[in-house]
Amino acid sequence: MNITIRQLQCFREVMRTGSISEAARTLQRTQPAVSNMIATLEEELGVELFERQRGRLIRKPEAHYFLEEAEHILNRLNKTSRTMKEIAGLEQGRLRIACMPAAANYLMPRLVADFVRDKPKVNVSMMMRASSVIEGWVTSQQYDVGLAETPPPNRALTAQTFELQCVCALRKDDELANKEFLTPQDLSESPLATLEEDHPNYQSTLSAFKTTGAKFTPRFELRNFQPALKLVEEGLCYCICDPMTASGYLDRFDDNAKLTFRRFTPDILLSVSVLTPAHRPASVLASRFTSILAEEIERMNEQFK
CATH class of the missing domain: 3.40.190.10 (Periplasmic binding protein-like II)
Incomplete structure (x- = not known):
């Protein structure tokens, strides 16, 4: 069976108007084209939908039954079309x-x-x-x-992939907050909040301190940097964290933030x-x-x- 959407649309309009000519006018198609659509639809279905009497179309019971099915199909297609347009327009x-x-x-x-x-x-x-x-x-x-x-x-x-440059979190009232950037020497012997020892951030931070001869003093070991910022707020440590954590903190507290963040050198990167x-x-x-x-x-x- 090879029924087309145009056949269904023509059939629905003929059922609505009761006239090939009226349906053709509404659909902006020629009368022979609509008539041919109905004829081929009947051929595909293997049943007559209309009786032709003196130029008039008489709807048969089969036509009323098929109208319900055609309406369901066309309405579903219209709904699907609207949905796809909404999806394409980022609306659904x-x-x-x-x-x-x-x-x-x-x-x-x-x-x-x-x-x-x-x-x-x-x-x-x-x-x-x-x-x-x-x-x-x-x-x-x-x-x-x-x-x-x-x-x-x-x-x-x-x-x-992005190579994020980690920053140092410290209290705003800390003397080091007056510096444009911080180094391992600035934090030598100062307690730090770090990630687990096998994490690349921990290893990079340890390497930066060793390379410059500064003393690396991890005090708090954490799975992520979010809780570390509370420990920094309490004045218990510093934290060399990723910029996502820092940016999120500043977004949350804005002018009420107790912490500030300074660039750390040498670069400690988080990929x-x-x-x-x-x-x-x-x-x-x-x-x-x-x-x-x-x-x-x-x-x-x-x-x-």
């Missing part, structure tokens, strides 16, 4: 995002809020997990976008990547949000230089 759809802890509390919620503010039909799943978990989720196409510490090369992933599935085309929503996320990470990295 579902976005699945996985992100590392450094971005989960402030950066990602802020970006998502701005993105969906004028899109009430867009639903978002946003989950915080360790970077290794995020890599697996995006690789298996369970999530559209992931923000994680840069994983090893993986053919199933497309990675947009992060925006991850998307390599073997599945991104949706319009995911593609647009991925671009916004990448732009924000670039902006944020420049904020503390």
Whole structure:
């Protein structure tokens, strides 16, 4: 069976008007074209839908039954067409995002809020997990976008990678806050909040202190930098953290922030990547949000230089 949308539209209009000529006028088609559409539709269905009596069309019971089916099909197509236009216009759809802890509390919620503010039909799943978990989720196409510490090369992933320059968190009333940037010598023997010993950030920080002869004094070992900032607020330590954590803190507290952040030299870098599935085309929503996320990470990295 090869019934076309045009045949259904012509049939519906003929049923509505009861006239080939009126249907042709409404559809802006020629009368022979509409007549041919009805004839070929009847041929495809194997049943007469109309009786022709003295130039008039008499609707048969089969026509009334088929009208209900045709209306259902056309209405469903119209709804689907509107939905697809909304999706193309970023007005509808579902976005699945996985992100590392450094971005989960402030950066990602802020970006998502701005993105969906004028899109009430867009639903978002946003989950915080360790970077290794995020890599697996995006690789298996369970999530559209992931923000994680840069994983090893993986053919199933497309990675947009950023080298973030870490900054030093300290209280605003600290004497070191008067300096434009800080060095290991400035923090020599000072207590630090750090990540776990096997984390690349810890190793890079340790190396920077050893290279310059400064004494490295880790006091608090944490899984991420968010709780470290509270310890810095209490005057218990300093923290050399990623700019996502720093930017999120400043966004949250603004003028009431107790902490400030200074560039740290030599550079201590944290490599992060925006991850998307390599073997599945991104949706319009995911593609647009991925671009916004990448732009924000670039902006944020420049904020503390």
